[in-house]
Amino acid sequence: EAQVTQNPRYLITVTGKKLTVTCSQNMNHEYMSWYRQDPGLGLRQIYYSMNVEVTDKGDVPEGYKVSRKEKRNFPLILESPSPNQTSLYFCASSRLGDEQYFGPGTRLTVT
């Protein structure tokens, strides 16, 4: 089954404690992306990658890091989380210019 998986689905953490949210896709897609969704602000892109070892900033990259060492994986790293990073996070993948496939989301709370 074609899918994008994210882990964990829910995470509560404290300010400053480094965390990683994993994302994996099994469709051999070149393009992968991370979004955050906040009430009233819609979807905002954090980082994207157009292929292995190629990443670039989206609209709200501050406080986040990513890496793309393998085509199927695109982890999101928060080196020092802060409360304003409390949000619902989605990973997505696609062929270039085509429909995006979204993961189920990760709800992060930073206290």
Place this chain on the structure above:
Amino acid sequence: GNSVTQMEGPVTLSEEAFLTINCTYTATGYPSLFWYVQYPGEGLQLLLKATKADDKGSNKGFEATYRKETTSFHLEKGSVQVSDSAVYFCALTYSSASKIIFGSGTRLSIRP
């Protein structure tokens, strides 16, 4: 720059009512246009798409026509059901693009 504008929600309708959610875009050239749906507690999933002018995308009773002359891609359904309650996002991208542009989303609630 490129942008997508959707009608603001929430939109509340009774079951079997006719639905229109407006979407207009600003873009150069010929982007592909999409409607995504997000059901409660889930990620977004593609509802329908159109890749060139005058194309009509359709799925699950929903339709949208790519109108280049009015730069619009309005979503319609003839008779909505309670199960259609969700948030709907209009979006555009290009074949060689590095990103997809989303509208702000429209929350739809259907009363039994």
